[in-house]
Amino acid sequence: RENVIVWANDTSIVLCNYSTKNVFATYPRPGSSPKQPDLYRCNLFWENDHSLIVGWANWVQVIKIRQRALEERIKSVEDFKYQLTADVEGGFETDRVEKFMICGLAPYGADKLLILGCITEENFEGHVKELEVRIVNRIGGRDTYRGGLQITRESSKLALIFSLSHCPAPTMAESVFFIVSLRSVIKATPCDDDDHIDHLLRQGQFIEAFEFAKNRPTLKRHVPKEIGEMMLNNLVEKQEYSRAAGYFREVLGSTNESAPAWEKWIAVYDRRGESEVLTDYLPYYVNGTLNGPHIKSEFFELVLNRCLETNVQLFKDSIKKFNMLYSHATLCNVVETRYKKMRTDRAAGRHVSEADLWILGETFGLLLEYQGNNSEALDVLMDVKDSGELFEFIKRHKLYRKAAEILEKLFAKDKTRTIDLLLHHEKSENEDELDELNPDAIVKKLEAQHPDSLWAYLKALETEDNSLYQQTAKRHAQLFAELIAEKDPKQLLRFLKMMASSGLNIRKAYDMCKRQGFLEESVFLMSKMGHQEEGLKIIVNDMKHIGKAIDFIKEFPGDDDQSQLFRKLIEYVMEADENLMGKSGSKYFEHLVHDSDTWESIAEKYGVKEADVRFSNGAAGTSMATLPRPVKVPLNMLGQLLAAVS
Secondary structure (H helix, E strand, O other), rough: OOOOOEEEEOEEEEEEEEEOEEEEEEOOOOOOOOOHHOOEEEEEEEOOOOOEEEEOOEEEEEEEEEEHHHHHOOHHHHHHOOOOOEEEEEEHHHHHHHOEEEEEEEEEEEEEEEEEEEEOOEEEEEEEEEEEEEEEOOOOOOOEEOOOOEOOOOOOOOOHHOOEEEEEEOOOOOEEEEEOOOOOOEEEEEOOHHHHHHHHHHHHOOHHHHHHOOOOOOOOOOHHHHHHHHHHHHHHHHHOHHHOOHHHHHHHHHHHHHHHHHHHHHHHOOOOOOOOHHOOOOEEOOOOOOOOOOOOOHHHHHHHHHHHHHOOHHHHHHHHOOOOOOHHHHHHHHHHHHHHHHHHHOOOOOOHHHHHHHHHHHHHHHHHHHHHHHHHHHHHHHOOOOOHHHHHHHHOOOOOHHHHOHHHHHHHHHHHHHHHHHHOOOOOOOOOOOOOOOHHHHHHHHHHHHHHHHHHEEEEEEEEEEHHHHHHHOHHHHHHHHHHHHHHHHHHHHHHHHHHHOOHHHHHHHHHHHHOOOOOOOHHHHOOOOOOHHHHHHHHHHHHOOOHHHHHOOOOOOOHHHHHHHHHHHHHHHHHHHHHHOOOOEEEEEOOOOOOHHHHHHHHOOOOOHHHHHHHOOOOOOOOOOOOOEEEEEHHHHOOOOOHOO
């Protein structure tokens, strides 16, 4: 810089080495700049001894000056006299960012420039429409700050009359800049953090001011908490209650010392009728530790009472969330009064929200539970229709003896949840302690008057714990058999086979099967009682199924037993064949049709072909689905027997 003279003319920037009296570099004005070069000043300033920054019209360029290496200079006599050279490094074109022209520029820290720029009139090149101060990145030219200046007092609005000067200083904060025009000189200094906060507050940008201030420990005039209070006031005035409450922890703090500030704002929200918003932001216990200041109970009660007035579901959820932070007795009295009034209104025929009544009843029970009044709480929850809290309450306090006493009522309230309670209740680790809800106790409680509930429980037990189900079935085999016969008769034979050697009263079971017309089951039980011939006779005369008769005989291992039964089979078949209707070779019997019968099921039941059954009823070759009543079933038992033997 000491030996270099730089100037600009209409077409270029010229660099001259004063010591050697020669021009060592010339840089033409960029081709994309305006065609009238006299309308815009070329701004030049030395940033240091080797770096020159140029701002001309719509271009910024950085020119670096360096000593030429000896190898470069000795190439020729002409080159040898040039000791210096320059290179263009970096820069940007303002048109590519947002079109503005440069009236002046100065360094602003290591990575930014301060530019006095103007936006020109559309059809008057060089005439200023708007004058601005911009702080831009040196690389790319993007704005980091932009502010407008008033120019109404100026007699001329040519870009040439505006310029920017600056006085460098050791630190950026101490730098001074001057914006100069024909009639004005404006002094500008960099803003500190406090100035920036002042600006944001003047603009009403309270959130931005707080966000900026909370991470600035070097503030001199502002306190982040005070700015935060201003922000909260502003948000509340704008009725942005939830947004304001979201800042409570940051602004007010989370220590016990901050409790009075929290209480002040809770009162503000309550006066405005908005305190239920605070349920998302107030402190509560997490794993036994309060996650915020210890606020007085009466302030929680303000919030909870507001919830009770506006949203009973939120009230119930908040009662759970803020447990131990309010007076249980106080809230319980309030809820009890309202709950009883709603029940009275409903009984009198006045309109009552059933959903609110249900939620309020569960909340009443919950508050009684919190006070240790478990018996009263259980009575209240039993009166609440479809109460989910009831069963969780029983589990929490292991009220299994009481549950056994009111088991029928629990089934009446909710069969699914009652069964879940019976299957998954917590058992005592002490094996000598009686489980009040063991399967035998449940069977004894329900067998007489609640067979439907007992059946539902047993089916669930079979799925949940088949081993326990089997043990229970052995002790109550007769009762189980009767239930299965009524509820799921297709499973009766399987159950009888499973229980025949495990305590089942065969005679009673047979009497039941005979009484209800369970033929296959009766045959099995007769064989267990040693009455094989009678069982075989039932297969022939009642079931009319030769295949099953032969399978029945095969189940007996002894040859003598099989021979004797086979002779009886021939005898029974001869007798049955005589009793069939029709002539020899085309005999039949009449099947009494049931609603579930089809051509296929009837044929399968008696071991005959479906086509033969259709033919005997005049339905051969048709798609007729309606069955005649009765259906003639062709049967040649003797022929079937001979065919099976052969």
